[in-house]
Amino acid sequence: MDCDDSSHAFPYFPDGNVVLAAENADHKLRHFRVHRSILALHSPVFADIFTMPVQPEAEQYDGVPLVRLSDQSEDVSEFLKSFYGPCTLLPRHRDPNTPLIVRGVLELATKYQVDVLRTHIVQRIEEDWPQSLAEWEAAETEFHRIFNEFMATGPDDPEGAWLEEMFPEPASAIRLARDYDIPNILPAAFYAMSRLSPEEDWDASRAVDRDRLLIVGERSARWSLLHNQDLLALIRGNKLIGSAVARMHTRIFETVDEADCHGGPLCIAARKRFCGLFESAGHQDPLYELRGFYSGEQFGLRDVCESCRSQLLSEAQVRKQAIWDLLPDYFGLLDD
Ligand SMILES: [Zn+2]
Numbered sequence: 001m002d003c004d005d006s007s008h009a010f011p012y013f014p015d016g017n018v019v020l021a022a023e024n025a026d027h028k029l030r031h032f033r034v035h036r037s038i039l040a041l042h043s044p045v046f047a048d049i050f051t052m053p054v055q056p057e058a059e060q061y062d063g064v065p066l067v068r069l070s071d072q073s074e075d076v077s078e079f080l081k082s083f084y085g086p087c088t089l090l091p092r093h094r095d096p097n098t099p100l101i102v103r104g105v106l107e108l109a110t111k112y113q114v115d116v117l118r119t120h121i122v123q124r125i126e127e128d129w130p131q132s133l134a135e136w137e138a139a140e141t142e143f144h145r146i147f148n149e150f151m152a153t154g155p156d157d158p159e160g161a162w163l164e165e166m167f168p169e170p171a172s173a174i175r176l177a178r179d180y181d182i183p184n185i186l187p188a189a190f191y192a193m194s195r196l197s198p199e200e201d202w203d204a205s206r207a208v209d210r211d212r213l214l215i216v217g218e219r220s221a222r223w224s225l226l227h228n229q230d231l232l233a234l235i236r237g238n239k240l241i242g243s244a245v246a247r248m249h250t251r252i253f254e255t256v257d258e259a260d261c262h263g264g265p266l267c268i269a270a271r272k273r274f275c276g277l278f279e280s281a282g283h284q285d286p287l288y289e290l291r292g293f294y295s296g297e298q299f300g301l302r303d304v305c306e307s308c309r310s311q312l313l314s315e316a317q318v319r320k321q322a323i324w325d326l327l328p329d330y331f332g333l334l335d336d
Pocket of ligand 1: 260261262263264267268304305306307308309
């Protein structure tokens, strides 16, 4: 095959002893000149390919054997670069576009069994998604902290960085996790999805009302990326959480030991009012409700006595943990 410099893509080392060819998004062929020993070191699949004897009639390019790949050249470039230096592919932590950015390279790392690269990408995705209730609450606190800061001072950037763009987006994460087996992020990502309605769509909301998400701190997701089975899992999970939470929130009085109450009728009335408000809430985000209501952030536990308050707070913690622990159940993640 004739050598055409303009088709050379990075990495293209003059002393390389194999050329890989792959098409770019415009179906133009791009060439990479690399080293068989480096490829074989990272990938058992390439190691196998190179143990096969080179046939005399085998295709050559620029004086060395040519191997044609069916993968996209943009991904191949990032993939090969990772063999020669630190991986520069990964965006900042919690970037909502990470699943879209890493997808192609993760595909190659999986296909060519480059375990180190795959593990590196998977760990990074996992870092973006809470793996425990404490991590979930820390991320939520961070979201509200930034939101409150914005409400007080306005955005630093006059163009307005969207609040939700500082946090990972759940639908693309679920899709990546399903396609490339990253189960650890699914409970948190499904729960994050369960708080949204399909009207809260990432692309549609950007096309219509640019400022709304920033101003009200609204969040959205790339709904169309979800597989049908995951939409079903989400609907099912929402129903199960709804009924579990309704069960959990009734008889809240029974968790308080009246013998320890030293607030008298005032405390009883305050608890009754408070629990009524709680039971009538929508339960769209019970982890938030349990935190906000019981800690008195929203409706206040002012008139509830010390003893009842501390009993309610520890009960809230138990209930939040129960919801968190059952997320894999609610969303059917245990059958996979
Ligand atoms: Zn009391």
